[in-house]
Amino acid sequence: MDLQIALMLGQDGLVNGAIYALMALALVLVFSVTRVILIAQGEFVTYAALSMAAIQAGTRPAIVWLLLALALLTLLMEAWRHHQGLRVDWKSTVVWAVVLPAVAAAMVFGFKPQSAWMQAAVVLALIVPMGPLLYRLVFRPLAHTSVLFLLIVSVALHLVMAGLGLYFFGAEGSRTSAVWDASWDLGGVPVSGQSLVVVCAATVLLVAMYLFFERSIIGKALRATAINRVGARLMGVPTDLSGDVCFALAALIGVVSGILIAPVTTIYYDTGFLIGLKGFVAAIVGALTGYPAAVAGAVLVGQLESFSSFWASAYKEVIVFTLIIPVLWWRSLNTRHVEDEE
Template identity: 45%
Template sequence: MDATILSFLLLDGLQNGVIYGLLALSLVLVFAVTRVILVPIGELLMFAPLSLVWLLEGKLPGTLWLALALGGAWALMARGRGVLLPLAGGVGLFLLFLLAKGVPPLAYLAAVLLVVYLGVATYRVFFQPMRGATVLSLLIMAVGLHVAYQGLGLVFFGPEQFRPAPLLAGEVVVGLSWQGVLVLLFAALSLMVLYLFFRFSLFGKALLAAAENRLGARLLGIHPEEAGMVAFGIASLLAAFSGLLLAPLINAAYFMGFMLGLKGFVAAILGGLASYPVAFLGALLVGFFESFTSFYASAYKEALVFLLLVPALFYQSLRARAVEE
């Protein structure tokens, strides 16, 4: 291996690792607040660029009707003034999509808001009614939603792969495009914003309180259900932006989100589904490990990446046993 190949592998690992890191942060946040392992986060990530492609071609994507259907169910389940949020959001989303057909700036905005609305509606319709369920029951629901959303993705967009045009064309250096630079800058900006949000904002501190002690947060006037909606909203927002920035580099298809989400899950497990910094560092480890194994053993790179789960789970098992003793 010479210096050129090494630089390619390092850049590729860094670029993939920061995306896995954002997904890992989303998974840790959602799990901490709601005890839900958000398995369909990969589908939410892919829905953004696929919906964008449809809008740029002047067509309304099927994901819009899915979001509106879930919004309608959310409105039926809500009471009092709670009905206004899903109804107003659904109407505004529909009007935005009508205006965004063939208009790139509005199309990007519509794709992001669609995924955020869909993520929050998913929590409100499927997970909030199960707030007293076990983690296993929530996981079964999450896996079912992953299967359903992936199947609907095939129905909505077909089996083809699509590559949206990059926001910035050209290369900075060999092996790193301007689009890749955007991915890195977005990851850095996201980390800074999340730190400031949780460190200084009242909503961020309330979210951390709900994640730390749900009963104590409720006694202090913090509603865990609303915290869950905020957590799903933040996770969906990160997934939407990640998908829009990553799709011009790797293509977008209905089936591609699951592997991305699964590697983000590996990183989250490395952080014990509890530590945000360790989860992000674990994601960088996954990205670099995947990059180098694809060079030395490309046929086994997926299996080797998931092999990282074994020592992580073994460590968590020993740690849990030590706490019990």
């Protein structure tokens, strides 16, 4: 390996690490607030990328029917909860289950967007509402169960969403056109405009999320819920709405990741699973609680994957996932074990 090859591999690792950092951010966010390890995070990436490809191909993304079905099921569940005498926040329910799905359906059936920005807006309108709808249907009724039970449900949700992805999009892979198709040769190392777009967009989103949690009232409410759910509820923070918001943010991050990565690699209905798992490895490095550590872990995973593909391409996935073992071993030696209820 010479310096030129090392620089090329480092560039690929940086691009991949930017996507894994977004995945790790979403996983840490969801787990901190709801105790859910969102295995299905990668499906948001897949749905967004394949929906973008369908729109660019001139067809309507069939995933709109899944969004409408989720909205209908959510309305039925909230009506049943109201009938049982439970408190229902109808304002947020109308927003997530009526207004946003109606806007998405109108955008899908009403016109065919030509510019990349409008196509991305349609994909955002389609996928982002799925986050809070899935939270209300699947995880909110189980909010007081153990982390292990929530993990089992999360795995089941991933399997269901992967199957639905195969049903709606088919088994064939798709790519989208590059956001920026420029390219340069820097010292013999090819640098594409799309790679710069991925790194810059991921950096901007990470900084925006940092400012959101540090400066905004909603971000501080999410942090309070993550630190002490009961205490946040006693202080007037609507913890159920906190779950809605964090799942919406996770879906938003997944959509951005899917739009960014679709021009770089061919996306299949199950591609998001591996992307999400590598983001999970990065989140484990950050102990599922620290954002800076998770981002550093994502860069490490990206570089490890890139250089492993050069030295041992057949075992690159094994090498990446093996990283979990020493990290968990180290944390098990340096972490005080407590009961789940504590």
